[in-house]
Amino acid sequence: MNKYIERIYNGVWKENPTFVLMLGMCPTLAVTTSAINGIGMGLSTTVVLILSNMMISALRNIIPDRVRMPAFIVVVASFVTMVDFLMQGFVPSLYDSLGIYIPLIVVNCIILGRAESYASKNPIVESMFDGIGMGLGFTIGLTLIGSVREILGNGSIFDVNIAVLNDYHITLFGLAPGAFFVLSILVALMNIVRKKMEEKGKPLPPVQGCLAGDCRTCTLSSGCTGKATITKEVLPPVNPKDVAKPVPDTRIEVEHTSNTLNTIDVEKSGSDSSYADDDIVEKGKEES
């Protein structure tokens, strides 16, 4: 598959930020009271995501690794400010209904997550397509949730009244609890579809990177992106006068990234119990 199309497929289906990665839950739950709000929030996030991905990708060799987070935030915040003013000027009604969630795109997990795990390590064009894919995935997710909530809660879709549902409004779906119900049911449906696909022999590859793992206990999720080697290079050389001070231990980061370095470390340590088994296996071979 073409790598650009692969990025879009990845964002929309395989690693859909709303339904699979569960990122950006705050705007997802808060603004999806109607389909139009969902699509507005999704598209504005997409624009910021594409631009910030491209900019961060272009600057990826210039930004020092230690200050990458503030640098990303500055880049994202600049684009969000532009989008904020543009929306205020051209679509004031949508701007009003989205409220605080437009400025909050600055700290949106999806944008920072993609900047950290993809754009800062990949060329510009790929990063752009990654942004398009992820943004589309987010937009589709929000629009779906918004549509369901609008149909059930308000009897309309995209502000078009559905005559059949005039007397049948379930107000709860327009309120905060409804967002949780709709989101969870959609995620459940998506999991069913994915399971069916796997049974049919189209196994989906597991989600890549730290985002799929257990991040609750992980204190290094920002450094957990396979950047161990880079971190080592960027660290300033230890001043001989400071030898007494503890040298920052980079091994922890190595442990978190399940790359080859990790296994090498284990082998070097020699304390792994599996070695004993290896001996037995070898002996068994000799005997046979």
Add this chain to the structure above:
Amino acid sequence: MSDLLHVSSSPHVRAKDDTSRIMLYVIIALLPTSLFGIFNFGPRALLLILVCIFTCVISEFLFEKITKRKVTVKDLSAVVTGLLLALNLPHTLPIWQAVVGSVFAIVVVKMLFGGLGQNFMNPALGGRVFMLVSFAATMTNFEFDGVASATPLAMIKSGESVNTLDLLIGRTGGTIGETSTLFVLIGAIILILLGVIDLTIPGAYIVSFVVFLVLFSGHGFDSNYIVAQLCGGGLMLGAFFMATDYVTSPITPMGKVLFGICLGVLTGLYRIFGNSAEGVSYAIIFSNLLVPLIEKITIPRAFGIVRQKKTKEVKANE
């Protein structure tokens, strides 16, 4: 020889009670107040009760068929849920709203969490609260004798007085099953005599609620006011039939007392300091959520085991 020696693991002594029998007892105990509700509010109340029961049973059956689980409709728990839900609705409610509420109660509150025994919240009350939020206008539209009337609780709240005898018999506005304290109590006595429930939770609930009223309602020890608060809303129905639900109440003896006190205090808070006149439903489902915590702190000490003193945790940094 091996035919004579029958070896099996525990339990060796079995009671004849099973889920369906207990559920049947609950249904029997609910009959007096249901019949009075039908007599009080007319055939529409009967229709609502039937619709709720039917929808609950059908949605449990369909959910289990679709998810290819064992069909457990026979244990009558869905019937109890439907009946309890219907008893908590005003008889003027549109039928489709009752259907939506029943489906929500069974599918979302009960089946999605694993069915009977796994639900963390009373399904009937979950459904009722869902409807209370969704259909606020029709759920609080009470009629009595064809005239729209406030519930006794709303009247007390706005400072009017109510006839205590009417409250006891149930000749007032309200939901189908809650108005008659007399018939709810008859049902409760049936349940207690059959050994289905014990008095711990309802007792702790009612006592703590009365204490709360005396302390904070501003009426002091006014017996008329207290009786009206006890009998005017869903408190009796809630205390005896919903708070005692096996699945969503604590099993430890101390836990039951704590649970009852939680219910009493919360109901008092909602009724006296809240905007709405009624708060039993919210108090019960909120306390349902506290049950795991309550059970955790009230695990009884096993005989012969000395409670371990808590050793001071040494901080890792020091």
